[in-house]
Amino acid sequence: MSTSRRTVLAATAAAGLAATTLGTATQAQASSRPSHTPSKEYFGTLDDGTKVYVWTVANGGTRLQVLSYGGIIHRLETADRHGRRANVALGFDNLADYVAKSPYFGGLIGRYGNRIAGGKFTLDGTTYQLPLNDTTTSLHGGTKGFDKVPWNVAPYTKGSETGLVLTRTSPDGEMGYPGNLKVKVTYALTARGEWRIDYEATTDKATVVNLTNHTYYNLSGEGTGSIYDHTLELAASRYTPVNSALIPTGELAKVAGTPFDFRRTKVIGADIRKANQQLLYGKGIDHNWALDKGITQTPEYALTLSDPASGRVMKIHTTEPGLQFYSGNFLDGTLVGTSGHIYRQGDALCLETQHFPDSPNQSNFPSTVLRPGQTYRTTTLHTFSTR
Ligand code: GLA
Numbered sequence: 136m137s138t139s140r141r142t143v144l145a146a147t148a149a150a151g152l153a154a155t156t157l158g159t160a161t162q163a164q165a166s167s168r169p170s171h172t173p174s175k176e177y178f179g180t181l182d183d184g185t186k187v188y189v190w191t192v193a194n195g196g197t198r199l200q201v202l203s204y205g206g207i208i209h210r211l212e213t214a215d216r217h218g219r220r221a222n223v224a225l226g227f228d229n230l231a232d233y234v235a236k237s238p239y240f241g242g243l244i245g246r247y248g249n250r251i252a253g254g255k256f257t258l259d260g261t262t263y264q265l266p267l268n269d270t271t272t273s274l275h276g277g278t279k280g281f282d283k284v285p286w287n288v289a290p291y292t293k294g295s296e297t298g299l300v301l302t303r304t305s306p307d308g309e310m311g312y313p314g315n316l317k318v319k320v321t322y323a324l325t326a327r328g329e330w331r332i333d334y335e336a337t338t339d340k341a342t343v344v345n346l347t348n349h350t351y352y353n354l355s356g357e358g359t360g361s362i363y364d365h366t367l368e369l370a371a372s373r374y375t376p377v378n379s380a381l382i383p384t385g386e387l388a389k390v391a392g393t394p395f396d397f398r399r400t401k402v403i404g405a406d407i408r409k410a411n412q413q414l415l416y417g418k419g420i421d422h423n424w425a426l427d428k429g430i431t432q433t434p435e436y437a438l439t440l441s442d443p444a445s446g447r448v449m450k451i452h453t454t455e456p457g458l459q460f461y462s463g464n465f466l467d468g469t470l471v472g473t474s475g476h477i478y479r480q481g482d483a484l485c486l487e488t489q490h491f492p493d494s495p496n497q498s499n500f501p502s503t504v505l506r507p508g509q510t511y512r513t514t515t516l517h518t519f520s521t522r
Contacts, residue, residue, distance in 0.1 A: 167326065169194045169297040173290035178202060179230025185285050187230055192290075194297050195328030197519060205282040206243030206301045206320060207233060208350045210357075210473065211330070216446030216521040223447065225351035225358075225483045226473045234283070236470060239349040242282025243320055244275045246305060246312050247503070248347035249423070249459055249492035252382045256495035258313070258504065259341055265311040271380050275349070277310035281318070282349065298323035298331075307340065314340035314507075329518045331434075336511040343503045344511050345490045347455075351463060351483035354442035354449065358476030362463070362484050363404025368439045369397035371424035371458065375491055375500075379416055382493050383500075387425055395422060400439070403484065407462065419464035419481070423457050423491050430456045430501060434516045438486065446521040451486060453515040456501050459487040488515040 171193040178189040187204040198220070200210040211224040226240045227233050233240065247265075254265040254273030265273035275282065286301040298321055305316040321333040334346040353362050374395045375383040390396040394406030394414060407419055414420070428435040434452035441448045451458075463485070466478045494500040505511045 167295045169292060169295065169324075169326070171297070172292055173297060173299060175203075175288075175290075178204075181230070181234065181285070187285065188288070190288055190290070190299055192298055192322065192324050194295075194324035195326045197324055197328035197330060199322060199324060199330060201288070201299055201301075201322055202230075202233070202241075203288045204230065204233065204285055205241075206286050206322075207237075207282065208241030208322075208348065211350065213328070213447060213449075213519045214521065221356035221445070222473065223352055223354050223356060225353065225478060227470075228473050228475075232470075237282075238465060238470075239275060239282055240351055242275075242280075242349045243286070243301065243346070244349050244487070245281035245318065245346045246276050246310065246316060246342070246344055247273070247495075248275060248345045248487060248489040250274050250380070250382055252380070252493050252496050254311070256343065258343065258495070261313070263311050263313060269381075272382060273311075279310065281305070281346070286320075295326035296323050312342055314338035314342040314505075316342060316344065316505075318346070320346070327518070329516055331514065331516045334511065334513045336505065337507075337509070338505050339507055341504060341506045343495045344505045345494065345503045346511075346513065347459070347487040347489040348515070349485055349487060351485055352440065352449065353483045354440065354447040355445050357483075358472050358474040358478070361404075361479075361481040362442075363402070363407065363481055364443060365403050365484070366400050366441045366443065367397050367403055367460075368400040369424055369458065369460070370428065370436055370438065371426050372398065373425045375423045375425065375457075376413055377416055377422065377492075381416060381421060383423065383491060383497060385497050385499060387499075390424075395420075395424070397438075400441075403462065404481075407481075417464060420460050420462040420484075421464055423459050423489070425491070426453070426456055426458055428456075430454065434514050437488065440484075440486065441522070448520045448522055450518045450520075451488065451515060452518070453488040454513045455488040455490065455515065457489045457491045459485065459489055459492070461485040461487070488513075
């Protein structure tokens with residue numbers, strides 16, 4: 136068998152099709168297209184009359200549901216070691232709860248992921264004031280960030296990949312940020328069931344940008360309890376310690392000898408109750424790690440999250456230099472999730488690939504400035520397997 140024919144068959148088998156039913160390479164190529172094209176259903180209506188849709192994308196064993204409101208990952212379904220599918224992302228079963236109560240479940244975060252101290256930064260001599268929505272800081276783009284606005288959604292299929300392209304222009308001055316920012320976010324599912332996010336943005340005035348996704352993962356399944364038994368390997372020797380407002384002090388501290396050392400696979404709950412000032416500030420883990428790989432042109436390895444109970448494993452590769460690991464500390468038993476279960480502290484974790492928090496005010500952190508003529512581009516790849 137020629138190499139190219141073997142490749143085609145491998146891709147086809149990965150797409151969930153029986154290679155034995157295929158005759159020629161041409162047939163194989165044709166069938167390697169995803170068996171499912173993205174489809175949409177009505178989900179609800181916003182107060183201003185905007186209709187919100189839930190889009191379904193499926194490929195290679197992974198199924199993703201995305202809302203046109205906030206670019207929210209509503210459901211993410213993957214198989215366990217017995218091939219049983221479950222939704223591994225926290226969310227709500229209705230639009231009203233997403234609008235009124237969501238702690239950023241699945242949200243597309245912008246313009247700036249995580250906190251900016253005092254909601255203030257100075258760029259080219261001009262100081263910009265952003266809304267304060269988290270004590271003294273501006274969090275996740277302000278009071279009405281990218282997770283709380285409607286997006287244009289267009290489905291696509293390209294070769295063996297399928298997905299959604301979300302676009303929106305954030306007007307000059309929105310949430311205090313300068314520049315008309317044109318944003319394009321692609322949620323792709325590959326033939327192997329990988330979920331890739333490509334972020335792109337351009338501006339007509341110098342501004343700051345830091346886009347990420349705020350999916351809350353529980354690899355045992357949403358609403359099944361705590362993630363403290365999940366294990367994590369995180370390729371980062373340093374993290375950015377914070378003050379009591381969860382703003383980085385500016386130090387790139389070594390993880391060695393601290394509860395923040397995940398360089399070797401560790402159970403998430405292992406050190407979470409250690410009497411450590413940083414864990415007190417975060418009410419658990421709510422910190423940014425400086426990934427050893429730094430900024431890369433193509434996605435490189437960041438972490439492996441694994442759930443011994445279901446056997447589900449998720450790996451993340453990214454072009455970004457940082458990772459906010461949040462252990463669901465503020466989930467306090469006041470929200471009822473997608474499957475009708477109450478969410479409690481530690482019932483999920485977020486793994487937000489990003490530039491470091493408060494970079495606009497920290498000259499020693501990699502820059503988040505975007506200027507006219509430049510294109511902001513980052514990619515994060517999630518791969519799913521079982522053991
Ligand atoms: C981020 C922050 C947390 C918290 C969550 C949302 O991960 O770092 O402090 O605000 O978002 O609840």
